[in-house]
Amino acid sequence: MNASELQPVVQFLSSTAPFDTLPDETIVRCAKSVTVGYYSKASGFVKFDADAPKLYLVRSGAFEVRDPEGVLVDRVAEGEFFGFSTLLSGEKVVNRVAILEDSLVYHLPQALFDQLRSESRHFDKFFTRAFAKRLRHEARFKAKDLTTTSRISTLMSSSPIMIDAHASVTQAALLMRNSRVSSLLVTDNRKLVGILTDKDLRNRVLAAGLDGRIAVHQAMTTSPISISSNALIFEAMLLMSEHNIHHLPIIDEQNTEEVKAIGMVTSTDILRGQGSQPLLLIGEIERQRDLASLISVSKQIPLLLQNLISADARAEEIGRVLTSVTDALTRRLIVLNQQILGEAPMAFCWLAFGSQGRQDQAACSDQDNGLLVAEEMDDYAKGYFDALTHAVCAGLDQCGYAFCPGNIMAQNPQWRMSLKAWQQVFEKWVVTPEPKALMHASIFFDMRSVFGPQSLFDALQDKVLAQTKDNDIFLAGMTGNSLIESPPLGFFRKFVLERDGSEVKGIDLKHKGNALINDIARVYALSAGIKEVNTAKRIRALMDANILNRKDALNLADAHEFIAHMRLSNQGYQHTQGLKISNYLLPGHLSSLVRHQLRDAFKVVHDAQSGMKMKFMRSF
Amino acid sequence: MGAWLINATLKWRTLKCNHSLFKDYYQSLIPLMRLPVTQAPLMAMDLEMTGLDPLKDQILSIGLVPIVNGVIPLDGAQQKLVQIRGSVGQSATIHGILDNHLAEAVTIEEAMAWFVAQTRGHVLVAHHSPLDCRFLQQDILSIYRQAIVLPAIDTLVLEKNRLLREHSVLKEGSLRLGACRERYGLPIYGAHSALTDALACAELLLAQVAAMGGGADISVADLLS
Structure with missing residues (x-):
């Protein structure tokens, strides 16, 4: 027989994850091994044959899966599955599956599934319960990983040109x-001791009246x-513009024994290789001399975000950039205003809270900032910082x-205080x-200094962490607050379940996700006194300190990246469609794979919430 | 026709039939008549023809899809393209089958031998079965010189009876295969071939039987009447 004639089945499988990734001949083989069953709503529940476990793929209709305690596990419709946990574990079916609508189902026998x-x-990853592994696996396939394409090593020449x-100098x-x-x-x-540039030959040799016989080290x-x-290319650019240099040796960090240079990048390499929008933008910001021109430069920020999203950069990197x-911008506004107001009467730090503190800003972020000054302010200092903070906050606005x-802004005297x-x-x-006060306070615990002496900031952060570390009552309060919201279970047709x-119609990926x-x-x-505030870095540090086990930590980091990625690509979609930018995702246009992945990410978050509850709220 | 009459007719035909192939064919059906429809081996079929007249027109393809224990095992789904005598003519556009596509086709003699072998011991199911059966009977008559009557469950008749219990007048087109499937929430299939339509018909029968209450107390003979 001509197998392609089973077209309705083949077509359906080819458009359903994870079958959509299988080669055509395999899909045809699957189609031939399927049996088709019809389940009428009137018959109530699916009767499972313990001797012949199967994968149930819903072709049309709907089912509801509940565990033996009656807790809703999933609601599945066209293109979705049930029965795979039995196939994976070999244990008998314990969940009850109610038939919500008259349904047509494709059964895949265990042998084919295996x-x-x-x-x-x-296919295996899709079904195995290693949720995070699956998310990671997908992310590697799908999102172009800008961490690899934008590493400084990608610009570096393969064999560095070195001289003893x-x-x-002539040599x-x-x-x-x-x-x-x-x-x-x-x-x-073999140790890097210096660099020699065209400019050095001009300034230190020719202009100094020396000849080519002097040694390079001179x-x-x-x-x-x-x-x-x-390092990211972007970070190299920052370093070069900060120090006004054009050549940057690249060091092999694995090798801590000796400083070993493995290459060199020049500002020209970077400009040529990248177009490097963020760097250019930051460079431009640093060159502007008044507010009006800063405002006009900042108009490029939405475009930068759009470009990063369409380049499919990792969400974490987009947040960092x-x-x-x-x-x-904040630093430039401070510097410009200090040029008008004069030197500050004492050391101060500009504090960033919330998303800016965590380095995960997205589109349309609000300000969350404060000012930390070294000592109690006298009237002059009060007036000075009042003027400075109002000017900077208004500029940011x-x-x-x-x-x-x-x-919550530095211009509000309430959030402009001495260290003490x-x-x-x-x-x-x-x-x-x-609890209520803590709910509003949580963003303050994600704080970072954007401007000012690190030692002043450390004096505040170290004190705070010393108090929070192992503080059971405080941690229970924070945990209680964070459990008020929980992630959804998954999706059902066009709805969020x-x-x-x-x-419900949609999901707020920010408040019910990230x-x-x-x-x-x-x-x-x-709880552990960890100084990091970036969520990915916090998770990493918690894993390194053995506070979160490796698997949970990686799962959580992956879920964070995946949900953030979805949030950004949703915003990219909203932007291109001329819709209002929001965190609200309507599941209607999600592919079946993405629905499964988001569901897995939600499960990781829910599990982590349960773990946190166990750890910090046991005695309360 | 009552179920007993179906049975009696079938037995009478078996007795009267002199051709051993078809005597055996009838014989294989007798024990199926009393089985609940959910347990009897069934075979959904669909034919594509050059026209609607069994005396003048020819079979182009035959699709067969079995139903075993109430489910459809797709590994048993088969299709044969049939060589035709002369050109496909006008209806080529209808069926999307061109003369040269029939290179892999078998002769009508091979097709009928295959059909009889495959459907022996199965009760036929078709949407508007009399038309398909007349074509098959005509070809069997001319090849084997044996007049036979193929009993078949007609999903169109089942649907018509059900609808007539609820409405006195049926809307134009409401008994077409696609329209019937839609009423049971079955998916819409774009491509039409003998095999696809046989599958569509098999799924429709499962839905109809489920709507009748599951079929444990409905015998094959009940559906044939």
Whole structure:
């Protein structure tokens, strides 16, 4: 027979995850092995044949799966499955499956299921319960990983041009001419000791009236600023613009024994290789001399976000890049206003809270900031900082960072305090935790200094962490707050399926997704006195400190990235469709694979919430 | 016709039939008549023809889809394209079958031998079965010189009876295969071939039997009447 004639079955399988990834001949083989069954609503529940477990793929209609306690496990419709947990575990079916509508179902026998799992890693991953593994696996396939494409190592020449420190300058110049480079790495005993550039030959040799016989080490720039090969291109650009240099040796960070140079990048390499929008934008911000021009530069930020989204960058990187831009704007506004107001009367730190603190800003972020000053302010200092903070906050507002509706801003005297006063405010939250007050306070625990001496900031953060660490009452209060919201169970047709079985039109990916993971990471980090505030870094640190086990930590980090990625691509979609940008996702246009992945991510969040509850709320 | 009459007729035909192939064919059906429809081996079929007249027109293809114990095992789904005498003519456009596509086709003699072998011991199911059966009977008559009557469950008749219990007048087109399937929430199939339509018909029968209450107390003979 001509197998392709089973077209309705073949077509359906080809458009259903994970079959859609199987080769055509395999799909035809599947179609031939399927049996088709009809389930009428009147018959109530699916009767399982214990001797012949199957995968049930819904062709049309709907079912509801509940565990033996009656808790809703899933509601499945066209293109979705039930029965696979039995196939995976070999244990008998314990869940009850109610027939919600008259349904047509394709049954896949166990033998075929096993065979497909062994033939296709993708198919296997899809069903195995290693949820996070699956998410990671997918992410690798789907999102172009900008961490690899935008690593500094991708711009580096494969064989660095090096010269010994004791060679002559003439030899160096010859090597540069023959290799057509404008700079050399200078080594001594294989250790990087300096770099030699065209400019050095001009300024330190020719202009100084020396000849080519002098040694390279006499003309080179010693102890050059360098960067790890793992760094992002973007970070290299920042470093170069910060120090006004054009050549950056690249160091192999794996090798800690000796400083080993493995390459060099120049500002030209970066500009050529990248177009490097974020860097250019930050460079531009740093060049502007007044508010009006800063406002006009900041108009490029939405475009930058759009480009990053369409380049399918990792959500975490997009957050980092956007936050760097905000940080640069903030710093530039402070510097410009200090040029008007004069030197500050005392040391101060500009504090960023919430998403800017966590380095995960997205579109239309509000301001959340504060000011930390070294000592109690006298009237002059009060007036000075009042003027400075009002000017900076107003500037940020005009650059697109709206005033904080909750008035958590440095221009509000309430959030402009001495180190001592800040320490007392945090102490009050920590020592006498009022659930309601804590709910509003949680963003303050994601704080980072954007401007000012690190030592001043550390003095505040170290004190706060010393108080939160192992503080059972405080941690229970924070945990209680973060459990008020829970992620949805999954999807049912065009709807989001809540854990109580209700169906809603859409999901707020921020408040029912990423914010929950931020909460979890925050509570654990505070419990362990971890200084990181970025959620991914917090999770990493918690894993390294063995506070979260490796599997849970990786699951949580993956779920965080995946949900954030969905949130951004949804915003990209909203932008291209001319819709209002929001965190609200309507599941209607999601592919079946993405629905499964989001469902898995939600499950990871829910499990992590349960784990946190067990750990911090046991005795309350 | 009552169920007993169906049975009696079938037995009488078996007795009267002199051709051993078809005597055996009838014989294989007798024990199936009393079985609940959910347990009897059934075979849904669909034919594509060059026209509607069994005397003038020819079979182009035959699709067979078995129903075993109330489910459809797709590994038993088969289709044969049939060589035709002369050109496909006008209806080629209807069925999307061109003369040269029939290169893999078998002769009508091979097709009928295959059909009899495959459907022996199965009760036929078709949507508007009299038309398909007349074509098959005509070809069997001319090849084997044996007049036979193929009993078949007609999903169109089942649907018509059900609808007439609820409405006195039926709307134009309401008994077409696609329209019937839609009433049971069965998916819409775009492509039409003998095999696809046989599958569509098999699924429709499962839905109809479920709507009758599951079929444990409905015998094959009940549905034939």
